[in-house]
Amino acid sequence: MSDGSFGLTEAVSIALGGMIGGGIYAVLGVVTTITRAATWFAFLLADVLAICSAYSYIKLNELAVNDNGGDGGGSVTFVQSFTGNSRLAGMIGWTLLLGYVGSMAMYAFAFAEFSISLPGVPSSIGGLPLRPTISVLVIAGFVGLNLLGADATGSAENILTSAKVIVLVVFGLAGIVYALSVSSDPVTFGTSRFTSFSPIMAAAVSFVAFQGWQLLFYDQESIAELLETIPKAIYLSIPVAVSIYMLVALVTYNLAPNAIQNNPHTALVDAASTIGGAVGLASAAGIVISLSALFSTGSAINATMFSAGYFAKGMATDDLLPDRAGDASASGVPTRTLLILGIVTAVFTAYGSLSAITAFASLTFIVVFGAMGALAFAQRDTDRITAIWPAVGTVGGGLSFVLMFYHLYTAERGTFYAVVLIAVAVFAVELLYFERDILEEEIPSVDRDSETPVE
Structure with missing residues (x-):
């Protein structure tokens, strides 16, 4: 869409959907292994960092639109606009693309874990684990879907996001009721860990789950009154997402402590079964959460792949990616670009562990968002930036x-x-690409020197 028809409701849905999409299902188990009962507090700390990062993005976007006469944009646009350094912009863009790849790999990993948790689905076939196969197949499926030109409208996003949020809110509230009225065990908040570094480390690991709001900056032409709508949408969506994360974390840890210890990636299923068991619906509740996880992680893969594909196309248009990465003049996302993204993601999700993939993706977004904070701080002399x-x-x-x-x-x-x-490896490849002109000048001189006769 390009007629500015997305209002505040659609913008909130996009930002909230990007965070709720698959993050809670993918990162909860990883974070709880680090900080246990204080997981909810780790999410609160991540919320502070996410809001500060969002502030920098919002203010840089305002400056890019109002002062520089541009159309706004994301990290790459900001670096180009305020530093004029295309090489640095390109390296930031490559880092962000890796973050997207890591996010998709993380969602695909979680998709497979929750698939295996469904009744009747084996964890292995012929002695071979089924998880990597499912993860690779779901990536391949969404690559194929995007090759067909699949897209989602603002109205559809409203419905999809509402469904995901409702399932998790009902789960959280029902869990609180169960913990207070049915369970005989006291609710644990993990306050003893507040004085350690574990909540901060857990917050850093979980940061990948809070980056979905930045998708709004890549679809600004579809948003009405963007300089007013985007800040409102982001400042509404981040607290709502974090509140849901905190609620789900608190309930899951207290209702499924054994699952947190033994199988943390799908502990949500055990917690839901415990809640449903109070009314004789243990299996049904577990299946609902598993299906919700499949739906959420699947839609997150699709949305991220769609956004990453267009992001890569824009970089190729600006000569920040090699021509072999895809035809920038093609209609929609170039086929080769989608295939490359899909292959790299499939390798990550097949051979990596969930904790490794999550840590890698979070690190890339921390680097990019930290860089945008530094860039915004450098513009602090303007009236718009505190x-x-x-x-x-x-x-x-x-x-x-x-x-x-x-x-x-x-x-x-x-x-x-x-x-x-x-x-x-990535840094080396980036240098080889962005310094290729210098290398091309130096290589002939080396050849000539080597051909000088020896006396």
Whole structure:
């Protein structure tokens, strides 16, 4: 759509759908293994960082539209607009694309985990685990769907988001009622962990679940009165999403402590079964949550792939991606671009663990959002920007980055080395691409020097 027909309701649905889409189903188990009962507090900390990051995006967008006479945009546009450095913009764009790939891999992993949790679905066939196969197949399915030109309207997004939110809110409220009136165990809030670094580390790991609001900046031509609608939508959607995350985390940990220990990725199913068991509907409640998870993670894969495809096409148009990544002049998302995104995502989700994929995706978004905070802080002399919020976002992002690396190094050494190797490889490829003109000038001189006769 390009007629500015998305109002506040549709904008809230897009932002909220991007966060609720699959994040809670994918990150809850990972975060609870880090900070246990204080998971709800970790989500609250992530909320603060997300709001500060959103403030920077909103203010940079206002400056880009009003002062620079542009159409607004996202991270790449902001870097180009305020620094004039295309290489830096391109490297930020590549990092963001990796974040999208990590997000899709995370959703596909969770999709498979909840598929296996359904009655009658085996965890392996012939001794081979079924999880990687399901994850790869769902990625392939949504690549095919996007190749057909699938899209969602604002009205459809309203319905889909409402359904996802209703299921989780009902689950959370029913869980609170169960904990207070049926369960004999006291509700645990994990306050003893508030004085440790574990909630901060968990907040950093969960950050990937709170980045969906930025999708609004890539569809601004569809939003009416964008400079008013986008801030309202973001400042409404982030607190609502975080409130739901906190409620679900509190209920799941208290009602399914054994599942949190033994099978944290699908502990939501056990918690729902416990609630449903009070009225004789344990199996039905578990199936509803599993199906909701499949629906939510599937729609999140589709929406992220759609957005990432157009984002990559825009980068190719600006010569920030190689021509071989896809034909930027093609109608819609280039086929080759979708195939590359799908293949890389499939490799990530097939061979990575959920904790590793989640950590990798969160790190990429922390880097990008922290950079946008620093960029907004650099523009603090303008009347529109209050320096404290970009400063908090930048410092918080930097601290989260350091603490996450520390956590990975001490608790998940294999994941730490994998993330470092991937980061180094990507950085090397970026330098080779963006410094290719310099390399082309230097290589002939090397050849000529090598041909100089020796006396």
